[in-house]
Structure formats: C-alpha cells, structure tokens
Amino acid sequence: QVTLSESGGGLVQAGGSLRLSCAATVSGRTFSSYAMGWFRQAPGKEREFVAYINWNGGRRSYADSAKGRFTIFRENAKNTVYLQMNSLQPEDPDVYYCATAWQSERVESTPDYWGPGTQVAVSS
Numbered sequence: 001q002v003t004l005s006e007s008g009g010g011l012v013q014a015g016g017s018l019r020l021s022c023a024a025t026v027s028g029r030t031f032s033s034y035a036m037g038w039f040r041q042a043p044g045k046e047r048e049f050v051a052y053i054n055w056n057g058g059r060r061s062y063a064d065s066a067k068g069r070f071t072i073f074r075e076n077a078k079n080t081v082y083l084q085m086n087s088l089q090p091e092d093p094d095v096y097y098c099a100t101a102w103q104s105e106r107v108e109s110t111p112d113y114w115g116p117g118t119q120v121a122v123s124s
Contacts, residue, residue: 001027002034002113004098009118012088016122020083022098022115032056032076035104037111038083040094040120047097051083052108061108065091085120093121 008020020038024031035054041047051072052061060072069088074081081098096118099111106112 002100004100004113004115006096006098006115006118009096009120011121011123014088014090014122014124016088017084017086018088018120020085020096020098020118020120022081022083024079024081024100026079030076031079034100035107036072036074036081037099037107038070038072038081039097039099039111041097041117042094049108050096053081054104088120088122090122090124093119095119 003025004022006020006022008018010018012018032055035052037052038050039047040050050063050066051070053072053074057074062070069086071084098115099113101107101112
C-alpha cells in the first residue's frame with residue numbers, strides 16, 4: 001500500500017520556478033523499490049504524463065513539454081520525489097500529481113496510486 005502527498009504548488013510569475021515535492025508512505029515494500037512519476041491535468045482535459053524516474057534515479061524520462069525545463073529527482077532516504085520546474089509558462093498551470101505502480105513499466109501509463117494533487121498557477 002502506498003499513500004502519496006504532494007506539496008509545493010502555488011502562484012509564480014511567468015519565467016519563474018517551483019519545486020514540487022511528493023512524500024510517500026509505504027508498507028510491504030520500500031519506497032526505493034518504486035519507480036515514480038509526475039502527471040498534470042488542466043480543467044476539462046485528460047491527465048497527462050510529465051516525468052518518470054526509476055528506483056535509483058538512473059533512468060528518467062520526460063514529456064516533450066517538460067524536456068529542458070523540468071527535472072525529476074528523488075531522495076529515497078526521505079521517501080520523497082521532486083519535480084523542479086523552471087521557466088514556467090502560462091500554459092503550464094495545472095493540478096500536478098505524483099503517482100506510482102506495482103510494476104515500474106506501468107508508472108507512465110496506468111499508475112496504481114495517486115496523490116491528491118497540488119495546484120500550480122502562472123501569472124503573465
């Protein structure tokens with residue numbers, strides 16, 4: 001069982017930065033055994049993949065919209081995964097969610113566990 005809780009959202013000016021955090025509470029397995037992902041969803045739109053990190057940070061992947069601006073990283077000792085977002089643009093505001101799955105290969109497509117989300121807003 002995994003419980004996820006995001007934080008760090010807020011209002012930022014265009015071109016600014018935010019760092020989102022996702023704290024995990026796990027049972028049955030260690031946090032370090034889970035691959036993790038970040039997703040986002042705008043009102044009226046489908047939830048979309050943003051970034052993925054494997055168990056030790058050795059493999060990461062990003063949506064095209066995030067490449068070069070966002071960085072996903074993790075601290076297994078703190079049971080936490082982060083999303084550093086730079087150069088935020090007016091099209092970036094969304095609710096951002098962290099997620100994970102029992103099988104690493106499903107994190108990007110069909111996660112089993114989701115956090116409640118954190119809101120990001122960008123002012124122009």
